[in-house]
Amino acid sequence: xxxxxxxxxxxxxxxxxxxxxxxxxxxxxxxxxxxxxxxxxxxxxxxxxxxxxxxxxxxxxxxxxxxxxxxxxxxxxxxxxxxxxxxxxxxxxxxxxxxxxxxxxxxxxxxxxxxxxxxxxxxxxxxxxxxxxxxxxxxxxxxxxxxxxxxxxxxxxxxxxxxxxxxxxxxxxxxxxxxxxxxxxxxxxxxxxxxxxxxxxxxxxxxxxxxxxxxxxxxxxxxxxxxxxxxxxxxxxxxxxxxxxxxxxxxxxxxxxxxxxxxxxxxxxxxxxxxxxxxxxxxxxxxxxxxxxxxxxxxxxxxxxxxxxxxxxxxxxxxxxxxxxxxxxxxxxxxxxxxxxxxxxxxxxxxxxxxxxxxxxxxxxxxxxxxxxxxxxxxxxxxxxxxxxxxxxxxxxxxxxxxxxxxxxxxxxxxxxxxxxxxxxxxxxxxxxxxxxxxxx
Amino acid sequence: xxxxxxxxxxxxxxxxxxxxxxxxxxxxxxxxxxxxxxxxxxxxxxxxxxxxxxxxxxxxxxxxxxxxxxxxxxxxxxxxxxxxxxxxxxxxxxxxxxxxxxxxxxxxxxxxxxxxxxxxxxxxxxxxxxxxxxxxxxxxxxxxxxxxxxxxxxxxxxxxxxxxxxxxxxxxxxxxxxxxxxxxxxxxxxxxxxxxxxxxxxxxxxxxxxxxxxxxxxxxxxxxxxxxxxxxxxxxxxxxxxxxxxxxxxxxxxxxxxxxxxxxxxxxxxxxxxxxxxxxxxxxxxxxxxxxxxxxxxxxxxxxxxxxxxxxxxxxxxxxxxxxxxxxxxxxxxxxxxxxxxxxxxxxxxxxxxxxxxxxxxxxxxxxxxxxxxxxxxxxxxxxxxxxxxxxxxxxxxxxxxxxxxxxxxxxxxxxxxxxxx
Numbered sequence: 001x002x003x004x005x006x007x008x009x010x011x012x013x014x015x016x017x018x019x020x021x022x023x024x025x026x027x028x029x030x031x032x033x034x035x036x037x038x039x040x041x042x043x044x045x046x047x048x049x050x051x052x053x054x055x056x057x058x059x060x061x062x063x064x065x066x067x068x069x070x071x072x073x074x075x076x077x078x079x080x081x082x083x084x085x086x087x088x089x090x091x092x093x094x095x096x097x098x099x100x101x102x103x104x105x106x107x108x109x110x111x112x113x114x115x116x117x118x119x120x121x122x123x124x125x126x127x128x129x130x131x132x133x134x135x136x137x138x139x140x141x142x143x144x145x146x147x148x149x150x151x152x153x154x155x156x157x158x159x160x161x162x163x164x165x166x167x168x169x170x171x172x173x174x175x176x177x178x179x180x181x182x183x184x185x186x187x188x189x190x191x192x193x194x195x196x197x198x199x200x201x202x203x204x205x206x207x208x209x210x211x212x213x214x215x216x217x218x219x220x221x222x223x224x225x226x227x228x229x230x231x232x233x234x235x236x237x238x239x240x241x242x243x244x245x246x247x248x249x250x251x252x253x254x255x256x257x258x259x260x261x262x263x264x265x266x267x268x269x270x271x272x273x274x275x276x277x278x279x280x281x282x283x284x285x286x287x288x289x290x291x292x293x294x295x296x297x298x299x300x301x302x303x304x305x306x307x308x309x310x311x312x313x314x315x316x317x318x319x320x321x322x323x324x325x326x327x328x329x330x331x332x333x334x335x336x337x338x339x340x341x342x343x344x345x346x347x348x349x350x351x352x353x354x355x356x357x358x359x360x361x362x363x364x365x366x367x368x369x370x371x372x373x374x375x376x377x378x379x380x381x382x383x384x385x386x387x388x389x390x391x392x393x394x395x396x397x398x399x400x401x402x403x404x405x406x407x408x409x410x411x412x413x414x415x416x417x418x419x420x421x422x423x424x425x426x427x428x429x430x431x432x433x434x435x436x437x438x439x440x441x
Numbered sequence: 442x443x444x445x446x447x448x449x450x451x452x453x454x455x456x457x458x459x460x461x462x463x464x465x466x467x468x469x470x471x472x473x474x475x476x477x478x479x480x481x482x483x484x485x486x487x488x489x490x491x492x493x494x495x496x497x498x499x500x501x502x503x504x505x506x507x508x509x510x511x512x513x514x515x516x517x518x519x520x521x522x523x524x525x526x527x528x529x530x531x532x533x534x535x536x537x538x539x540x541x542x543x544x545x546x547x548x549x550x551x552x553x554x555x556x557x558x559x560x561x562x563x564x565x566x567x568x569x570x571x572x573x574x575x576x577x578x579x580x581x582x583x584x585x586x587x588x589x590x591x592x593x594x595x596x597x598x599x600x601x602x603x604x605x606x607x608x609x610x611x612x613x614x615x616x617x618x619x620x621x622x623x624x625x626x627x628x629x630x631x632x633x634x635x636x637x638x639x640x641x642x643x644x645x646x647x648x649x650x651x652x653x654x655x656x657x658x659x660x661x662x663x664x665x666x667x668x669x670x671x672x673x674x675x676x677x678x679x680x681x682x683x684x685x686x687x688x689x690x691x692x693x694x695x696x697x698x699x700x701x702x703x704x705x706x707x708x709x710x711x712x713x714x715x716x717x718x719x720x721x722x723x724x725x726x727x728x729x730x731x732x733x734x735x736x737x738x739x740x741x742x743x744x745x746x747x748x749x750x751x752x753x754x755x756x757x758x759x760x761x762x763x764x765x766x767x768x769x770x771x772x773x774x775x776x777x778x779x780x781x782x783x784x785x786x787x788x789x790x791x792x793x794x795x796x797x798x799x800x801x802x803x804x805x806x807x808x809x810x811x812x813x814x815x816x817x818x819x820x821x822x823x824x825x826x827x828x829x830x831x832x833x834x835x836x837x838x839x840x841x842x843x844x845x846x847x848x849x850x851x852x853x854x855x856x857x858x859x860x861x862x863x
């Protein structure tokens with residue numbers, strides 16, 4: 001390369017890029033083989049389990065929602081051959097990985113492709129179960145987004161705000177709970193906007209507690225999170241039994257938000273109704289996803305936050321106030337999670353009931369780790385969990401070639417996560433100072 | 442609270458005394474430079490105060506009296522006091538001693554409340570030990586919930602589907618339960634050791650898998666109670682049940698002794714054995730442990746096996762003891778998460794965990810009576826638990842509330858789990 005390239009950013013095809021990739025550490029042989037073995041297993045499952053068990057005939061997917069938008073013909077895929085082809089594709093990826101090893105960066109895409117192949121062949125198998133009855137794909141996606149994903153996504157984003165600044169947040173569950181409680185109560189007494197604000201405030205208060213104990217009193221943060229969850233569960237149950245139950249029409253009867261069609265965008269053929277015919281909390285979630293990503297990676301605040309989370313002493317040396325940075329991020333993170341809690345009540349279920357979050361905060365925590373502490377990764381992980389959650393609601397109703405007890409469908413998202421985390425992701429690296437109190441010396 | 446702060450504000454006067462100090466001064470100093478015991482007591486005081494506030498808030502009479510507070514402030518205070526005393530006396534009657542039992546003939550047994558406390562405490566102690574052992578090796582086992590469910594399933598299967606002679610049957614059921622829990626915990630340890638999968642994720646996920654697996658079994662013949670549509674297991678056969686320790690009227694089973702034995706075993710393991718030393722070394726600093734030649738991966742596997750085995754015993758305690766007549770999918774009774782709080786209160790030390798388990802057992806026994814006899818929702822108990830653990834974890838906060846001074850010689854650093862990166 002000539003010296004002239006020194007000033008311009010390296011473009012694709014430059015030798016510089018090749019150097020970059022070579023400098024990036026490849027995975028060790030053992031890990032590479034283990035990852036490949038996992039992919040091979042997934043591919044074999046596609047071929048041997050889904051392919052062979054699928055009923056002969058086409059898997060038919062209903063792409064458009066009934067009576068909504070322009071008519072789109074159902075997509076027909078030959079069930080068995082599709083499973084075979086997709087499984088073979090996964091195995092080819094595995095062999096490539098075993099032979100030369102993908103870099104970490106491209107491994108992400110390999111994993112995403114493998115998951116997609118697996119999911120599609122799974123759906124092909126499932127959809128051949130009821131020949132005359134097309135599988136409502138969009139219904140599934142809409143359930144994914146409307147029913148399950150928002151609390152997970154917002155909980156995970158809140159967790160990332162905390163953890164990037166160096167404070168472990170196991171209390172997402174508690175933040176969702178107090179958000180759901182305050183959201184329902186204030187929305188009943190005033191209106192939904194006030195309810196959402198109150199939920200954010202409640203989550204923020206719990207975040208502030210987390211911050212005070214973690215930053216000022218240097219309490220072990222995992223301990224702290226667990227205790228705050230107990231506290232939130234106790235307080236919300238107490239409030240539910242002592243207040244809401246006594247006067248449920250006056251305190252626990254919020255109006256569920258109505259879907260709002262975004263003019264124009266909701267007319268997009270397939271994705272429009274799924275993404276843009278939701279209530280405004282979902283739109284707020286889209287905005288927050290973008291906001292958190294930009295905030296962390298494109299602003300001065302974000303740079304400082306990450307500096308404080310990775311190397312607080314260095315950050316302190318250049319004049320960043322570590323404690324203040326952490327307080328602010330943890331409180332904002334709590335507010336975001338609190339809004340996620342509000343979705344549980346005013347966005348979806350309506351009335352609050354005891355322990356309404358039922359472990360979603362822990363799943364969000366898993367999404368944070370699975371997504372490697374990056375906002376977009378965590379959103380992807382949260383969507384994956386939500387999708388699996390939607391599947392386990394839908395599939396027992398739709399029927400599959402081999403009848404499988406519904407309990408096993410319910411396990412699906414969790415088993416899938418264990419496989420994904422153990423087989424494909426492996427050891428993840430948290431922000432270096434995550435969980436360590438900073439004592440100024 | 443004001444009572445405690447009064448001596449502190451009076452302290453400046455005798456501050457410049459010569460070295461020879463009177464008894465009062467020494468007592469005051471003992472309080473001001475509080476050691477761990479004083480701090481623990483004060484944390485409990487904080488928890489009690491928070492509980493009292495909530496009892497007042499929940500009391501309808503007090504709230505209505507607050508409506509005319511300026512007209513008759515006495516009403517608010519007397520009603521509030523009544524709510525507090527009714528609440529705490531209900532807790533006391535449920536957990537320790539019910540005066541009614543003295544006067545009634547053959548009514549409530551005198552030791553009934555204590556027996557309830559012990560019965561509630563037993564699984565909490567075992568679960569607390571499970572969490573605590575993992576903590577000491579730097580692992581955060583949120584999976585006691587799932588491990589105890591697998592333990593209960595295995596113990597139950599041997600208990601009602603296998604025919605064995607009396608004592609052997611119980612031993613076999615216990616071993617099956619231990620194996621079930623250890624297997625489920627060991628799976629997490631193995632995944633962490635082999636692939637680096639984070640134990641927090643895998644344990645959370647495996648909790649759900651275990652729960653749904655139980656849901657499935659509860660609807661399968663061979664496991665489900667015959668001739669019902671309910672999702673309840675078969676009753677465990679008589680020889681496989683944990684025997685009562687103090688007669689059939691008191692719900693204390695053999696598992697109490699097992700729990701105490703387990704605490705002694707864990708104490709020996711952690712403080713007297715080579716394995717325990719290496720586990721603690723891994724927990725303190727895994728890189729140093731690795732450099733010193735310890736096999737960190739094997740440590741993860743072993744500690745999760747031990748932790749899971751203890752959690753499996755919780756499952757045995759439920760399936761073969763308290764719920765031997767057939768259990769449903771609430772067999773976990775949220776013990777897995779309560780156990781984390783117990784371990785934290787016990788600072789992950791075996792005997793501390795026993796005390797913490799007894800205390801939480803007492804609160805749980807008391808909350809039943811509280812629910813029945815007062816208008817206060819018994820969720821107050823959970824809040825009190827959380828507040829107490831929070832204050833114990835933050836001695837500096839307790840010091841600043843009660844205006845105490847930093848103890849001489851510095852404070853003990855707790856060796857609990859650290860950040861994600863160990």
